[in-house]
Amino acid sequence: MLDAQFIQLLLAGLGTGGIYAMIAVGFNIIFKSTGALNFAQGEWVMMGGLFAAVAVSEMPVWQACLLATAAVTLVGWLSDRIVIRPLRNHAPLTLTLVSVGLAIASKSLVMLTLGKNPQGYPGLSGARKFEVLGAHVDAQTLWILAITVVLMLLTHVFFAHTRYGTALRAACANPEAAALVGISHRGAIAASFALAALYGGLAGAIITPMTLMSYDSGAMLGFKAFSAAMLGGLGNLYGALLGGLLLGVLETSIGGYLTTQFKDGVAFLVLLLILTVRPQGILGRPDVVKV
Amino acid sequence: MLSKFKGSSKTPAVARSAGASLRVLGLTWLILAVWPLVAPNDYLVSLGGTFFINLLLVLSLNLLVGYAGQVSLAHAGFFGLGAYTSGVLSASLGWSPWAGLAAAPVLCALVALFVGIPTLRLRGHYLAMATLGLNAILSVLFVGLVGITGGPNGLIGVPSFTLAGWDLGVPAAFFFLAWTVAGLAMLGLRNLVQARAGRGLRALAASDIAAACMGVPVLRYKLTVFALSAALAGVAGSLYVHQNNYASPETFSFFNSVLLLVMAAIGGLGRYWGGFLGALLFTALPELMRSIHDAELLVFGVAMIVVVGYLPAGLAGLLDNRIKRRGGQP
Numbered sequence: 001m002l003d004a005q006f007i008q009l010l011l012a013g014l015g016t017g018g019i020y021a022m023i024a025v026g027f028n029i030i031f032k033s034t035g036a037l038n039f040a041q042g043e044w045v046m047m048g049g050l051f052a053a054v055a056v057s058e059m060p061v062w063q064a065c066l067l068a069t070a071a072v073t074l075v076g077w078l079s080d081r082i083v084i085r086p087l088r089n090h091a092p093l094t095l096t097l098v099s100v101g102l103a104i105a106s107k108s109l110v111m112l113t114l115g116k117n118p119q120g121y122p123g124l125s126g127a128r129k130f131e132v133l134g135a136h137v138d139a140q141t142l143w144i145l146a147i148t149v150v151l152m153l154l155t156h157v158f159f160a161h162t163r164y165g166t167a168l169r170a171a172c173a174n175p176e177a178a179a180l181v182g183i184s185h186r187g188a189i190a191a192s193f194a195l196a197a198l199y200g201g202l203a204g205a206i207i208t209p210m211t212l213m214s215y216d217s218g219a220m221l222g223f224k225a226f227s228a229a230m231l232g233g234l235g236n237l238y239g240a241l242l243g244g245l246l247l248g249v250l251e252t253s254i255g256g257y258l259t260t261q262f263k264d265g266v267a268f269l270v271l272l273l274i275l276t277v278r279p280q281g282i283l284g285r286p287d288v289v290k291v
Numbered sequence: 292m293l294s295k296f297k298g299s300s301k302t303p304a305v306a307r308s309a310g311a312s313l314r315v316l317g318l319t320w321l322i323l324a325v326w327p328l329v330a331p332n333d334y335l336v337s338l339g340g341t342f343f344i345n346l347l348l349v350l351s352l353n354l355l356v357g358y359a360g361q362v363s364l365a366h367a368g369f370f371g372l373g374a375y376t377s378g379v380l381s382a383s384l385g386w387s388p389w390a391g392l393a394a395a396p397v398l399c400a401l402v403a404l405f406v407g408i409p410t411l412r413l414r415g416h417y418l419a420m421a422t423l424g425l426n427a428i429l430s431v432l433f434v435g436l437v438g439i440t441g442g443p444n445g446l447i448g449v450p451s452f453t454l455a456g457w458d459l460g461v462p463a464a465f466f467f468l469a470w471t472v473a474g475l476a477m478l479g480l481r482n483l484v485q486a487r488a489g490r491g492l493r494a495l496a497a498s499d500i501a502a503a504c505m506g507v508p509v510l511r512y513k514l515t516v517f518a519l520s521a522a523l524a525g526v527a528g529s530l531y532v533h534q535n536n537y538a539s540p541e542t543f544s545f546f547n548s549v550l551l552l553v554m555a556a557i558g559g560l561g562r563y564w565g566g567f568l569g570a571l572l573f574t575a576l577p578e579l580m581r582s583i584h585d586a587e588l589l590v591f592g593v594a595m596i597v598v599v600g601y602l603p604a605g606l607a608g609l610l611d612n613r614i615k616r617r618g619g620q621p
Contacts, residue, residue, distance in 0.1 A: 037416055039549075087600045093362070094599055096416065097556060100549055101595025108588035219546065223423060230420065265431035268424035275421045276409040 008135035009256040015141035017248020018148030022203040023225030024240035026196035032172040033192035035092035039103040042222015048204025049213030053119035065205035076197020111215040123209035227271035233281025327463040336462040342574040343469035350566030351523035357561030359516040360496030365422035368429035369521045371543025373528025378449040392529040399525030400518040411513045426545040433540040445539035559605030568606040
């Protein structure tokens with residue numbers, strides 16, 4: 001059971017899963033603050049990778065990744081400022097449809113400015129590989145896992161123990177009541193877009209060395225991560241981590257042991273199954289309303 | 292869920308369906324019939340056929356999103372399911388294309404029920420989420436089942452429709468086949484929205500609780516409309532595959548489902564002529580923007596934001612207002 005191939009697949013799956021988890025947190029934050037599904041989430045992932053690919057010719061990889069993440073965070077904030085804020089009092093369905101337009105516009109702007117060629121760059125430790133219990137593992141996979149764990153811990157601390165995180169949660173839970181104690185809903189939505197873009201951009205910047213990135217790879221990554229968010233429980237921070245890691249391992253092991261041809265369908269089959277069996281997700285509370 | 296979305300329009304529901312006048316529809320269809328005679332070449336004639344196929348797609352999506360308030364992100368998938376069903380039956384099994392045209396909507400409706408029964412029970416975006424997954428799965432199957440679908444190279448050797456010895460693969464002949472089917476669909480939509488069931492649908496789009504209180508069988512209506520909408524997309528798929536004698540998986544990607552949704556929104560969600568205008572734009576814009584092809588997506592994206600955010604009744608709404616201001620019959 002614990003042979004080299006298994007360990008290799010497990011670690012690769014956890015790496016992919018970490019990426020899904022980070023993107024899924026982005027989905028969750030915006031879902032919590034607006035009730036909408038943000039279609040632009042995947043495009044921000046794509047931007048993280050492509051921006052870093054542009055920056056990497058001028059500076060070390062780690063700086064390029066940080067700079068790209070900061071740039072995507074700015075894009076997320078601007079998306080809210082320009083597109084979402086004037087419409088924030090609309091129904092969630094309207095915001096979801098608007099985010100579809102936002103995603104298409106963002107994607108085409110990236111295509112028009114940065115071109116259509118897939119981009120890549122070396123990982124944070126170059127192309128180094130490690131041997132773990134006989135399995136060959138990319139150093140970048142370990143970086144991704146480490147970054148995921150640290151980021152999740154920071155996110156937990158932010159939302160559970162800081163003033164701003166608590167304010168953000170309050171504004172999402174009950175905008176009117178939060179406004180009464182001086183928390184601006186407008187500011188909370190702006191913060192949630194910037195934060196969600198940060199998670200997406202960082203995920204894109206650190207996955208690109210493993211998979212390459214082109215202007216049209218955002219949607220697939222985004223929606224696999226969305227499946228992960230649903231699996232764990234939409235809107236649940238710990239659900240995003242659990243769902244992401246589970247989905248990553250499941251997808252990689254099905255790709256490794258069964259079929260590579262249908263691997264890309266696994267995430268979406270999981271999505272359909274979870275919607276049928278347990279729409280609130282693994283960690284979600286059963287507050288889903290039946291008609 | 293959709294109340295705010297439609298609420299900004301002050302027009303009451305009755306006046307809104309006034310656009311569905313039989314006279315205007317008949318006249319429009321008669322004018323459209325002239326197209327094969329005036330179009331300068333075969334390419335433009337077959338583009339006319341493509342327009343009717345797009346019309347079926349956008350109209351069926353408009354029915355689901357605009358009238359029933361549910362979002363499908365799998366319409367390109369249903370389109371593909373119809374195309375591959377009809378195409379495989381005739382190309383590999385030697386069935387008549389007409390049998391394929393009948394089988395495609397049935398299979399699409401069954402798949403829609405399979406996905407709709409668990410998810411339409413739940414209030415919220417759940418159908419959108421499930422159909423997002425469904426389209427991705429269908430795409431993976433179209434590419435992966437190489438033995439049946441031809442895989443990434445596409446399905447080749449699909450025969451055209453024939454009728455009593457006529458080859459309906461000729462652009463002008465196919466035009467009239469698609470003209471007829473799309474005309475029937477427009478007529479059917481008119482009858483549906485003016486009937487009791489259509490009013491029930493609008494009611495459940497505005498508030499399913501209120502609709503249920505008034506005795507509208509909410510789940511059954513939602514399911515029926517979703518199945519009907521998927522079946523129409525299946526018909527479009529069957530027409531498409533026998534028009535082009537070919538089907539390729541990219542045509543049916545998730546992204547094209549999103550584009551169809553954009554077209555339905557720009558045309559005018561919940562407006563009778565919304566599907567028509569959306570399909571017109573979807574067919575004509577790529578032709579008009581051929582020289583600046585890459586900017587097309589940017590136009591679609593920005594148009595989606597502007598229309599959904601600021602003109603929720605879309606192009607059809609603009610047109611309605613203009614006609615009303617002139618005091619003419621809508």
